[in-house]
Amino acid sequence: MSDTLNRISEEGANGSSMMPVIQGVGRAAIEIAALLRGAVFRGALGLAGGENVQGEQQQKLDVLSDEIFLDQMRSTGHVCAVGSEEQEELLVIDEYASAPYLVLVDPLDGSSNLDVDGPVGTIFSVVKRKSASDQRPDVNDTLQAGRDVIAAGYVLYGPATMLVCSVGSGVNGYTYNTNNARFEISHPDIKIPQSGGYYSVNEANSAQWLHGMADTLISVRHTEKLGMRYVGAMVADIHRTLLKGGVFLYPADAKNTTGKLRLLYEAIPMGFLMEQAGGKAHTGEQPVLDVQPEALHQRVPVYLGSCAAVDGLTA
Ligand code: AHG
Ligand code: MN
Ligand code: MN
Numbered sequence: 001m002s003d004t005l006n007r008i009s010e011e012g013a014n015g016s017s018m019m020p021v022i023q024g025v026g027r028a029a030i031e032i033a034a035l036l037r038g039a040v041f042r043g044a045l046g047l048a049g050g051e052n053v054q055g056e057q058q059q060k061l062d063v064l065s066d067e068i069f070l071d072q073m074r075s076t077g078h079v080c081a082v083g084s085e086e087q088e089e090l091l092v093i094d095e096y097a098s099a100p101y102l103v104l105v106d107p108l109d110g111s112s113n114l115d116v117d118g119p120v121g122t123i124f125s126v127v128k129r130k131s132a133s134d135q136r137p138d139v140n141d142t143l144q145a146g147r148d149v150i151a152a153g154y155v156l157y158g159p160a161t162m163l164v165c166s167v168g169s170g171v172n173g174y175t176y177n178t179n180n181a182r183f184e185i186s187h188p189d190i191k192i193p194q195s196g197g198y199y200s201v202n203e204a205n206s207a208q209w210l211h212g213m214a215d216t217l218i219s220v221r222h223t224e225k226l227g228m229r230y231v232g233a234m235v236a237d238i239h240r241t242l243l244k245g246g247v248f249l250y251p252a253d254a255k256n257t258t259g260k261l262r263l264l265y266e267a268i269p270m271g272f273l274m275e276q277a278g279g280k281a282h283t284g285e286q287p288v289l290d291v292q293p294e295a296l297h298q299r300v301p302v303y304l305g306s307c308a309a310v311d312g313l314t315a
Helices: 005-010 015-042 060-076 111-116 203-208 213-223 234-244 263-276 307-314
Strands: 047-051 057-059 079-084 101-109 120-128 151-157 161-166 172-177 182-187 198-200 246-250 280-282 302-305
Touching: 005 015, 005 172, 005 182, 015 060, 015 101, 015 120, 015 151, 015 161, 015 172, 047 060, 057 060, 060 079, 060 101, 060 111, 060 120, 079 263, 101 111, 101 263, 111 120, 120 234, 120 263, 151 234, 151 263, 161 182, 161 234, 161 263, 198 213, 198 234, 203 213, 213 307, 234 246, 234 263, 234 302, 246 307, 263 280, 263 302, 280 307, 302 307
Parallel strands: 079 101, 198 246
Antiparallel strands: 047 057, 101 120, 120 151, 151 161, 161 172, 172 182, 246 302, 280 302
């Protein structure tokens, strides 16, 4: 079996159809990684001056990464539309409006880390269109529960550039090898440790958490013997949780009563990976993958990680 992204074509029922799309994600990752490395010298750090649909300040690199990702999805020829954190409406790819797949994307996750040279990422999931191929795709094609996701993953722009993804047959991690300019398998068949690890949360919000979550967390972190790590970029915090165990959580609070993180391009892809790696993904009310999406940018509370820790926080 190949040690590059090409091995995806041999993975389960979805591998061959997903390989071109994930190769496109890989090409976007390489371009975005290069953009990030040189940003400070091209005045590309800092705010773009606009806001995204959630009223959040857009970083210049949010906008540039979104453009790169869309172009690479177009180049696959298999994607008819992209739902992006950085675009209010669904972006239909006119030249391929009859193509079978839609991609949901957070083109640059954790962008508040950019100005301090912290890790950031890209998060994506892939769904099969519900509309007929001779119709124009629309937002209803994206509103599919995580159980129907075909593939999902993330790119982590850290000391190395990693692509971690699943097509429904387990989770594999690939690291970009600069010697031969391609992603190579480095973390085959990732399974989340079911004990130990870290809890990962922005504890500054704990006084506003709902339903006594602050006390519950104190109890769980004791019984599960968890350390604490928080990077402030979901991709980095989830990657560590997948490899070391524990739980990442962003609870609802008095300010964000439905949580902060977005269902379609943060919670569902990460929840898909967590379940594929033997972990759990919960909103506090139901499994993340059971939530029926109602809007492109809706938010949910998330508890993602080792089974016992997630159960302790949500049961
Ligand atoms: P994004 O940069 O795509 O808006 O995502 C930021 C998210 C997520 O990456 C991270 O887990 C969370 O915001 C951090 O939120 P706080 O700064 O409120 O802790
Ligand atoms: Mn994000
Ligand atoms: Mn983002």
